[in-house]
Amino acid sequence: MSTRRYTLPVDQTKWEVPSGNVTVFNWEYDESRDQLLTLYEKGKEKQWNAQTRLDWSIEVDPRSPANGPDYAIPIFGSDMWERMTEEERADVRHHIVAWMNSQFLHGEQGALICASKVVQTVPDLDSKFYAATQVMDEARHVEMYGRYVQEKLELAYPINPDLKALLNQVIADERWDMTYLGMQVIIEGLALAAFALIRDFSEEPLSKAINTYVMQDEARHVAFGRLALRDYYPQLTQAERDEREEFVVEACYLMRNRFMAQEVWERLGLDVERCMRYVEEAEMTREFRTMLFSRIVPTVKDIGLWGPQVQKAYRDLGVLQYQDVDPDQLQAQDEALARSLDTSRGMSPEAEASARLAGVDPGRALEVEETIRLGDEEEDEPA
Template sequence: MSTHDLYTTAPDEPLWTVPATGAARFSWDYDDGRERLLALYQKGKDKQWDGNKRIDWSLEVDPSDPLGTPDEALTLYGTPHWAKMTEKDRGELRKHYTAWQFSQFLHGEQGAMICAARIVESVPDMDAKFYSATQAMDEARHAEIYGRFLHEKVQMLYPVNDSLQGLLGDTLRDSRWDMPYLGMQVLIEGLALAAFGMIRDTTTRPLPKQILAYVMQDEARHVAFGRMALRDYYKQLSDAERREREEFVIEGCYLMRDRLSGVEVLENFGIGKQEAKDLSEHSEFLQLFRKLLFSRIVPCVKDIGLWGERLQKAYVDMGVLELGDSNLDLLMAQDEEIAEQLDKDRFEAEERERVAEVAEAIAQGGTDA
């Protein structure tokens, strides 16, 4: 079945064209580079993996409960709408929310792939070009994996959210070479990491847990790359130039906080847009979710040197200023450990199965004799 047959609502257009601005930059300096960035590039090469082999696609997924997360996370839970729903309706709602979430992950990964390619083209430093090339491969793999999960296991897709599309467009249209870093590596990838982590840590289903853990292992490197590159560059900017970047961050954060709530899902269940917005706004889970979405962004923004008074006031308004003191390095180390532990557990289980098969074959041979 084609992708377009699986969309709940057909996209406005089959292709979205974003006019590109800015220069392609060549560097003739091939033997210089920042040691930390080149080390990250080496790690990016060493950590390449094949989604067809590393992920166990034979694992079944229940279409009526693909993630196995608590129903309390659903916006309609505890409302009169929920009370009126049959168990079949509730299963369909779970499926739609999973389709919506993973569709936004998929669209975001395509955007990340395009932004990584744009960075290769526009960034002036060869070490950054090297690393961005590995990231483009990572993002292609992530888009492939999310697409496969949606096609084969969920069998439903949602179009790109308007706010996500708007932020992607703003990021790609800007002619300044650092803006794809800021828009993608810091804002969109930061939001994605937080969302991935919440599902990874609450799902009871092994397949989505594998997918999210392995993707997060890659994404942690991408955020580290953005931090390194932008921290060095933003030290050189004037106060006015830094304020421009801070305004971009403020607008992007408000946009994503207020609009990434799955209103489209509720509309597909016959709930009007305004009521859907109100339900999303007052959902206790979504209030917590919106705050946790910034757990990766706020400390990163502070780390790269965008911490002016206006930006801090915006984060106070959002109730997330204290997240600026979070330890990003610790969070990324945990992402790495979780993925490696999943690999270890899976390989040990497979080894036990092989040992059992050999023992059974030996025992069978003795019986036959």
């Protein structure tokens, strides 16, 4: 994306992060775990093309409340919001939706880099296989959010400094499990909760579809993280596990306290301090922040990082109740919602895949099918 789309100056267009990776080859080609191979198979079968599965002809009005309900805007209800004209509110909507999708976009690039790093550094071949499918998934996610921001929103924000700091820490760490824990469990766990908000509450059909399909892919990524880390963490010493838990706690507090769209208030020339104070105290923010953890908490528990310091932090953050959420059920639901979106568009994923394999645009194939059906009906009618 050309940097002219950015609403704030981007201090560097190429960000270089030194990291001391150790690349691991593995010559044992027959030492595979069934569950990971099944996931790898699924990863291959569920590949799709973002250019054809989505309807990019949909027109998006980035200033419309259809993109997300106004009550989800952090300063909604404040006297600053109340005093704004409709034009000014439309500006806020545009900047918020651009800020959020830009963070998704930069985060997805982080996921792309991290998945490829896992291919290099994870010692088991079955994990390398699976992670290779994830690299492709993440590239598709970057492609989609990039196109959405560029073509539909026409406004972008640079990466949020706190997200950047966390990304830096995760990428600079040479241990493969830290890449996975930081990226897949924490950053993408937060992102998943935000994607779900758009999927479930936005009325903008393109963004809804993008997030529904991304969540279908992410369901596999989370499953991989759980399988790989659940096997790995019991093999570590208590001190090593403690170190991971400490990282989880710090990263969760950082994301909760800092990741709050401050750049938007600055850019719009609002009183930043007042905005931040309002956001800090608003009931909506509390609910939103709590909800952001709905995906992280059950995963952290499942992979066995459930010592006293993690539990204490989650109690303090008011998110301990998510420990009872069943991650398998959540994933099954994410996958089912994506399938039903395909079906509601009139084409089963299988039919769509075979249309694509035959080199036919699925939208066009659907039209053809419909024309044939209408033709048949006409023929059936008595003359």
